[in-house]
Amino acid sequence: MKISIVGTGYVGLVSGACLAECGHEVECVDVDAAKVASINAAQSPIHEQGLPELLERNVGSRLRATTDLGNAVRHSTMTMIAVGTPAVAGRISLQFVERAASEIGAALKDKRDYHVVVVKSTVIPGTTDGAVRRAVEAASGKTAGLDFGLGMNPEFLTEGTAVADFMRPDRIVLGGVDPQTQDVLAEVYASFDAAAPRLRTNNSTAEMIKYASNSVLATLISFSNEIARLCTAVGGVDVTDVMRGVHASAYLTTQCEGREPVTAAIASFLEAGCGFGGSCLPKDVTALIAQGSDFGLEMPVLRSVLQVNESQPREILKLAKKHYPDLRGARVTVLGLAFKPDTDDTRESPAFPILRLFAGEGAQLTAYDPIARPVENETMRGVKLAASLPEAVDDADIVVVVTRWADFCKLPAMLRAGNREPLVIDGRRLLPAAAFARYEGIGRQER
Numbered sequence: 001m002k003i004s005i006v007g008t009g010y011v012g013l014v015s016g017a018c019l020a021e022c023g024h025e026v027e028c029v030d031v032d033a034a035k036v037a038s039i040n041a042a043q044s045p046i047h048e049q050g051l052p053e054l055l056e057r058n059v060g061s062r063l064r065a066t067t068d069l070g071n072a073v074r075h076s077t078m079t080m081i082a083v084g085t086p087a088v089a090g091r092i093s094l095q096f097v098e099r100a101a102s103e104i105g106a107a108l109k110d111k112r113d114y115h116v117v118v119v120k121s122t123v124i125p126g127t128t129d130g131a132v133r134r135a136v137e138a139a140s141g142k143t144a145g146l147d148f149g150l151g152m153n154p155e156f157l158t159e160g161t162a163v164a165d166f167m168r169p170d171r172i173v174l175g176g177v178d179p180q181t182q183d184v185l186a187e188v189y190a191s192f193d194a195a196a197p198r199l200r201t202n203n204s205t206a207e208m209i210k211y212a213s214n215s216v217l218a219t220l221i222s223f224s225n226e227i228a229r230l231c232t233a234v235g236g237v238d239v240t241d242v243m244r245g246v247h248a249s250a251y252l253t254t255q256c257e258g259r260e261p262v263t264a265a266i267a268s269f270l271e272a273g274c275g276f277g278g279s280c281l282p283k284d285v286t287a288l289i290a291q292g293s294d295f296g297l298e299m300p301v302l303r304s305v306l307q308v309n310e311s312q313p314r315e316i317l318k319l320a321k322k323h324y325p326d327l328r329g330a331r332v333t334v335l336g337l338a339f340k341p342d343t344d345d346t347r348e349s350p351a352f353p354i355l356r357l358f359a360g361e362g363a364q365l366t367a368y369d370p371i372a373r374p375v376e377n378e379t380m381r382g383v384k385l386a387a388s389l390p391e392a393v394d395d396a397d398i399v400v401v402v403t404r405w406a407d408f409c410k411l412p413a414m415l416r417a418g419n420r421e422p423l424v425i426d427g428r429r430l431l432p433a434a435a436f437a438r439y440e441g442i443g444r445q446e447r
């Protein structure tokens with residue numbers, strides 16, 4: 001199928017490259033001419049495992065990029081909207097989605113063939129049948145469900161494993177204003193694993209499935225962090241051991257005779273740490289709370305999820321202050337700026353509130369990430385960016401592990417070799433406590 005995708009960020013570009021790999025003819029559209037040029041040169045503008053190889057194989061044949069949205073829409077059968085939906089002042093901003101929808105509508109005005117418009121961006125329930133439908137209909141003079149198809153196909157990929165997630169989805173949600181839209185959408189995924197359930201539904205349900213999915217993950221993380229705080233307060237109780245016991249429950253682990261028990265992947269969201277970040281969980285929970293308020297609903301569970309998350313970086317500061325009640329002049333190194341490992345995405349990373357808290361105490365700050373390069377902002381002013389892990393930890397008094405990068409597992413050997421004994425605060429419970437002279441971990445307090 002000829003598919004155009006508007007927005008070539010983490011979702012749009014990965015979707016485009018994967019669909020091209022599956023045999024579709026894909027044209028990716030972006031307003032950012034530099035991204036478009038980079039894609040056409042088969043250079044990935046983002047760090048994502050497997051993506052360079054997909055670009056190498058498909059650019060120039062089944063995959064192209066352009067800034068000309070109208071042309072891309074006119075020469076395709078389906079257009080997916082994958083632009084950003086940032087949270088602005090506690091609400092989802094639809095400005096990019098609405099603009100893309102209107103431009104698509106304008107291109108459809110004189111198009112004779114049946115076309116399907118699909119929203120892939122995460123949008124609040126009611127958006128596709130509301131704002132998107134209005135924008136496309138107003139600009140095209142056509143009617144959804146009659147002259148063109150209108151669908152919603154949420155994306156569940158995770159940065160860091162985006163290509164693998166897209167290629168082997170756990171479910172495919174086919175939202176549509178009518179069965180014809182759903183049929184065309186189903187064709188896009190026809191070659192995907194038949195075992196992945198195809199869920200046909202209406203657009204608003206498809207939108208809610210995505211929000212509910214992200215919200216349950218965020219809830220598990222904040223739940224684990226709340227339990228971790230109590231473990232620390234009680235003393236002699238380690239949250240990692242507690243959660244290992246929780247994982248072993250039959251609800252989360254499948255016992256197969258003669259084989260190792262298999263823990264469900266969701267158990268990884270029960271790992272305590274310094275909080276969730278990224279471009280999805282914080283903004284999606286925020287957006288759902290705002291939608292709840294519009295209907296007079298308090299949404300107390302989700303409010304608490306955010307509240308725990310926003311205060312979690314303070315737990316790191318508390319651990320530091322046990323050893324350094326006065327942090328003025330202390331040399332503090334933050335390891336990891338990406339919000340999770342294997343991505344260069346720093347959006348909403350817990351590293352930033354942690355850096356701000358230590359800056360507020362007068363510490364001297366260094367940061368290091370193997371891949372991510374933060375944009376210049378207020379938080380990064382005055383923070384030294386180290387070029388390597390040894391340089392980052394060289395003369396640190398305190399080392400804080402924020403991102404679960406595999407590279408940071410070298411830390412014990414590196415500190416031993418350099419005869420260094422900084423206080424290591426493990427915000428991800430990544431490293432063995434016994435490997436360090438001075439160690440503190442979230443959710444762990446020795447009696």
Ligand code: NAD
Nearest residue numbers: 007008009010011030031082083084085096121122155159
């Ligand atoms: P992103 O910020 O990485 O990319 C968005 C792209 O859209 C940018 O390149 C921008 O230049 C482009 N754009 C904006 N307006 C445009 C327009 N009118 N025409 C053409 N291009 C335009 O965003 P992302 O992380 O890929 O997220 C996109 C959507 O997918 C969001 O709604 C997000 O919540 C959702 N989502 C993201 C992830 C993820 O892991 N990043 C996972 C699932 C769903």
